[in-house]
Structures are given as C-alpha cells and as structure tokens.
Amino acid sequence: MVPISIDEFVNKKIDEKSNNNKKEIKKNILAAAKRRKNGIGCMQCNQPIWVIGSGIVGSDMCFTCITGEADDSEDYELDLVL
Numbered sequence: 283m284v285p286i287s288i289d290e291f292v293n294k295k296i297d298e299k300s301n302n303n304k305k306e307i308k309k310n311i312l313a314a315a316k317r318r319k320n321g322i323g324c325m326q327c328n329q330p331i332w333v334i335g336s337g338i339v340g341s342d343m344c345f346t347c348i349t350g351e352a353d354d355s356e357d358y359e360l361d362l363v364l
Contacts, residue, residue, distance in 0.1 A: 283345075283359035288312060291334060291358055311337030315360055333360045 286294075288311055292304050314337040324331055324344040332345040332354075345354040 283354050283357055283364060285361035285364045286334075286358045287361055291360070295358075307338065310340070311360060313337065314342065315363055317342060318363055333363050334358055 288308055291311070292308050296304050296307055311334055314331060314333045317336075318331050318333055322331060322342050323329060324347050325342050326347045327344060329344040329346070331342045332348055335345060335348040336342050339348060341348075345357065346352055349357075
C-alpha cells in the first residue's frame with residue numbers, strides 16, 4: 283500500500299464537482315481508522331480492514347474483499363495506520 287495523509291487523499295481523489303461531501307468522507311475514513319486501531323477486522327475474512335476503502339464503502343472490509351484483487355501495492359492507505 284502507498285501511504286497517504288487523509289487531507290491529501292480527500293483533495294486528490296474526491297472530485298470537487300461530485301455530490302460527495304469531503305467532510306463526511308474524511309469523517310468516515312477517520313472513523314474506520316479508529317475501528318482498525320481498536321482491532322476490528324474484515325467482516326468477511328477477519329483480516330485488518332482497508333481504512334480508506336472501508337470509509338468510502340461504509341463496511342469494514344479488507345482490500346481484497348472490497349476490490350476482489352490481491353495486489354494492493356499501488357493503492358492508497360491512510361498513513362496513520364501503516
């Protein structure tokens with residue numbers, strides 16, 4: 283995973299013109315980070331959750347269970363949890 287700060291991710295990946303609320307997305311990602319820190323695992327396989335993905339999709343899941351892919355080497359993860 284590629285480490286990224288919450289503000290950098292939100293500013294880089296969330297389109298200003300979209301209907302997505304940046305504050306809400308940031309809040310959801312930070313809440314997912316807190317759940318991961320508290321030991322919450324993927325609801326399907328119990329691996330550590332992918333914080334950014336979980337915050338966006340609204341379910342505590344790991345990278346593979348969210349995307350169906352095994353290689354996460356080029357995907358972002360919140361730098362606070364890496």
